[in-house]
Amino acid sequence: YVHRVLAHELLCPHGGPSCEYYLVLAQTHLLKKDFAKAEEYLQQAAQMDYLNPNVWGVKGHLYFLSGNHVEAKACYERTISFVVDASEMHFIFLRLGQIYLEEKE
Numbered sequence: 001y002v003h004r005v006l007a008h009e010l011l012c013p014h015g016g017p018s019c020e021y022y023l024v025l026a027q028t029h030l031l032k033k034d035f036a037k038a039e040e041y042l043q044q045a046a047q048m049d050y051l052n053p054n055v056w057g058v059k060g061h062l063y064f065l066s067g068n069h070v071e072a073k074a075c076y077e078r079t080i081s082f083v084v085d086a087s088e089m090h091f092i093f094l095r096l097g098q099i100y101l102e103e104k105e
Helices: 002-011 019-031 035-048 053-065 069-081 089-103
Strands: none
Touching: 019 035, 019 053, 035 053, 053 069, 053 089, 069 089
């Protein structure tokens, strides 16, 4: 179903994929634990909208789930530094707190 919706997004008259399009693709691949593909789509999303807090939040989730807590921490801290909140702030704070506890900060 997700792929049909994304295909419809490509056919919209706005002209090609958007940052949100790449974010949804990245989240879909995160759910499948296909971290390499998720990272690829997140890089494309970041190129389109580098200041989007959702890009950095999902990047944090990618690194957290793949065990790279140093990069996850950096992404989560960047996410909370934005004026506009990401859509999943609860999970971002929980995971960042877990990383801080592991580091004894």
